[in-house]
Amino acid sequence: MVNEREFLADYQPAAYPAVAVTVDIVALTIRDGRLCVLLVERAEHPYAGRRALPGGFVREEALDGAALRELNEETGLTRVHLEQLKTYGDPGRDPRMRVFSVAYLAFAPLLPEPEAGSDASGAAWVPVEQATGLAFDHDTILADGLDRARAKLEYTPLATAFAGDEFTISELRQIYAVVWGEELHAGNFHRKVLSVPGFVESTGQTATRGGERGGPKPKLYRAGDAKLLHPALLRPGREEDVR
Amino acid sequence: MVNEREFLADYQPAAYPAVAVTVDIVALTIRDGRLCVLLVERAEHPYAGRRALPGGFVREEALDGAALRELNEETGLTRVHLEQLKTYGDPGRDPRMRVFSVAYLAFAPLLPEPEAGSDASGAAWVPVEQATGLAFDHDTILADGLDRARAKLEYTPLATAFAGDEFTISELRQIYAVVWGEELHAGNFHRKVLSVPGFVESTGQTATRGGERGGPKPKLYRAGDAKLLHPALLRPGREEDVR
DNA sequence: TAAGTTATGCTCAAGTCGAGTTTTTCTCAT
DNA sequence: ATGAGAAAAACTCGACTTGAGCATAACTTA
Numbered sequence: 164m165v166n167e168r169e170f171l172a173d174y175q176p177a178a179y180p181a182v183a184v185t186v187d188i189v190a191l192t193i194r195d196g197r198l199c200v201l202l203v204e205r206a207e208h209p210y211a212g213r214r215a216l217p218g219g220f221v222r223e224e225a226l227d228g229a230a231l232r233e234l235n236e237e238t239g240l241t242r243v244h245l246e247q248l249k250t251y252g253d254p255g256r257d258p259r260m261r262v263f264s265v266a267y268l269a270f271a272p273l274l275p276e277p278e279a280g281s282d283a284s285g286a287a288w289v290p291v292e293q294a295t296g297l298a299f300d301h302d303t304i305l306a307d308g309l310d311r312a313r314a315k316l317e318y319t320p321l322a323t324a325f326a327g328d329e330f331t332i333s334e335l336r337q338i339y340a341v342v343w344g345e346e347l348h349a350g351n352f353h354r355k356v357l358s359v360p361g362f363v364e365s366t367g368q369t370a371t372r373g374g375e376r377g378g379p380k381p382k383l384y385r386a387g388d389a390k391l392l393h394p395a396l397l398r399p400g401r402e403e404d405v406r
Numbered sequence: 407m408v409n410e411r412e413f414l415a416d417y418q419p420a421a422y423p424a425v426a427v428t429v430d431i432v433a434l435t436i437r438d439g440r441l442c443v444l445l446v447e448r449a450e451h452p453y454a455g456r457r458a459l460p461g462g463f464v465r466e467e468a469l470d471g472a473a474l475r476e477l478n479e480e481t482g483l484t485r486v487h488l489e490q491l492k493t494y495g496d497p498g499r500d501p502r503m504r505v506f507s508v509a510y511l512a513f514a515p516l517l518p519e520p521e522a523g524s525d526a527s528g529a530a531w532v533p534v535e536q537a538t539g540l541a542f543d544h545d546t547i548l549a550d551g552l553d554r555a556r557a558k559l560e561y562t563p564l565a566t567a568f569a570g571d572e573f574t575i576s577e578l579r580q581i582y583a584v585v586w587g588e589e590l591h592a593g594n595f596h597r598k599v600l601s602v603p604g605f606v607e608s609t610g611q612t613a614t615r616g617g618e619r620g621g622p623k624p625k626l627y628r629a630g631d632a633k634l635l636h637p638a639l640l641r642p643g644r645e646e647d648v649r
Numbered sequence: 650t651a652a653g654t655t656a657t658g659c660t661c662a663a664g665t666c667g668a669g670t671t672t673t674t675c676t677c678a679t
Numbered sequence: 680a681t682g683a684g685a686a687a688a689a690c691t692c693g694a695c696t697t698g699a700g701c702a703t704a705a706c707t708t709a
Contacts, residue, residue, distance in 0.1 A: 180466075182427055184495065184506050223423075223504075226495040250493040250508050252427065252469040261466075263427050263506065265493050333687075351667065353688065358665090372675080378686030379674035393644060394665075401636060576656070594698065596657060601696090615706080621655025622705035637696075 182261040186230045187218035187301065189248060189308030190238070192271040192288060193325050198341050199288035200305060201237060202297070209258050210298030216305065217286060218264065230267040237286045244270040244324040248308055256300050266304045268311055270324040316342055318395040320362050323386035329366055331381035332356055343398055355396060361389025425504040429473045430461035430544065432491060432551030433481070435514040435531060436568050441584050442531035443548060444480060445540070452501050453541030459548065460529060461507065473510040480529045487513040487567040491551055499543050509547045511554055513567040559585055561638040563605050566629035572609055574624035575599055586641055598639060604632025
């Protein structure tokens with residue numbers, strides 16, 4: 164019976180209803196100390212007028228390429244960290260037809276451009292807590308993306324993708340604080356970051372001035388060559404683990 | 407320009423070349439102390455005669471449902487841990503047409519059935535080190551699945567999905583050893599497993615007899631209610647981290 | 650009954666973590 | 680200019696966690 168099915172499936176693909184594959188992108192950045200996601204406003208039905216994650220149909224290109232192209236079209240960004248998140252394909256998630264969406268997660272350094280072309284589509288960076296009521300199942304996709312982003316900060320040096328080429332330990336700590344939504348002990352964070360091999364490397368320079376509200380000139384660092392943090396930087400307050 | 411493209415994409419999906427979506431499953435189990443993956447032999451072109459991961463076209467069903475159905479068709483398994491792995495969609499990965507494959511990772515307890523129906527398709531559990539030269543890009547998918555499985559053992563109680571309902575700490579340790587490919591310190595493993603909240607819970611029973619080659623009757627445990635291990639069970643020998 | 654194997658627990662030194670403190674260098678407002 | 684407040688960086692200390700070994704007792708097979 165399995166063979167019959169396979170046979171049919173292999174040789175009569177046209178017998179199946181038409182399907183489409185899109186990529187949708189959860190692009191995150193930090194603006195004004197807040198975690199923001201890139202959203203577009205839909206001009207067409209379905210969900211006309213609703214905000215949605217940027218994305219579009221996959222052409223004759225690789226999936227990663229499609230995601231990069233879409234993101235570039237909306238933001239002009241080209242050198243971003245992009246990784247596949249998950250694929251969503253429930254029947255009915257798009258009222259037009261069966262649409263499978265391969266979601267991607269992107270980490271953008273501090274605002275490459277405030278707004279997209281400022282023209283048409285109205286792409287905008289929206290604080291994640293205000294990004295609700297999105298089109299399709301994009302609320303779910305965004306939630307999954309945030310979960311993944313928060314988890315990845317723990318064991319990868321991904322936070323450096325949110326920072327510029329050079330950054331201070333405090334700036335890095337602020338990134339963690341904003342993404343995780345909780346303050347971190349400055350001293351311990353400092354010790355930890357410097358002790359994890361390959362996380363950051365010193366530039367030998369210091370910032371030209373201290374913080375906004377005082378303090379000495381901090382040293383500058385750039386991202387190291389580690390792909391994984393070991394030991395990991397664990398999120399505080401996870402004692403009573405997810406059961 | 408972006409709008410034009412979106413407009414076209416939204417309203418003329420039929421203008422795009424036909425695409426298909428399949429699920430492919432990396433189903434892992436442990437047989438005779440070896441990590442094995444479920445493979446089928448392809449009867450049809452392309453790659454006729456080559457071994458491949460089990461899978462098939464997605465019907466009018468959810469992706470998770472399609473994966474479960476395919477796995478069930480091959481093994482009869484119904485209560486397995488199944489999770490989405492990654493989606494593969496390079497143009498040309500299937501010579502017939504544009505095929506996107508949503509790969510799933512499954513963890514099966516010790517051999518539900520030695521072989522599939524033993525009839526047709528010739529589904530078989532193959533030691534992973536012998537599972538090479540697979541059809542399509544299945545070598546890559548398998549490698550990604552193994553990476554994911556090994557990583558997940560560290561911070562989730564997934565290893566219990568490889569064990570039966572009741573198991574001994576030593577059996578659990580063997581699962582880790584087989585999947586990771588390295589022996590673990592018995593005493594430390596024992597201490598660690600019992601100290602992580604929710605990992606395992608005692609049944610109060612002990613096995614009816616000791617090990618094959620001697621030793622006291624071990625206590626029996628069942629899986630606990632934790633979804634994440636905290637602190638994690640780190641793989642040894644990862645000092646010089648992935649750079 | 651002897652020899653070998655295993656489950657389980659204990660010890661100890663090294664390492665890590667969270668929390669708090671100290672010193673010093675800045676910025677800002679007076 | 681000067682004092683108050685803030686932040687960078689470094690240090691301390693006690694509580695845990697880890698890796699490596701050792702110890703003991705309970706079993707199996709020969």
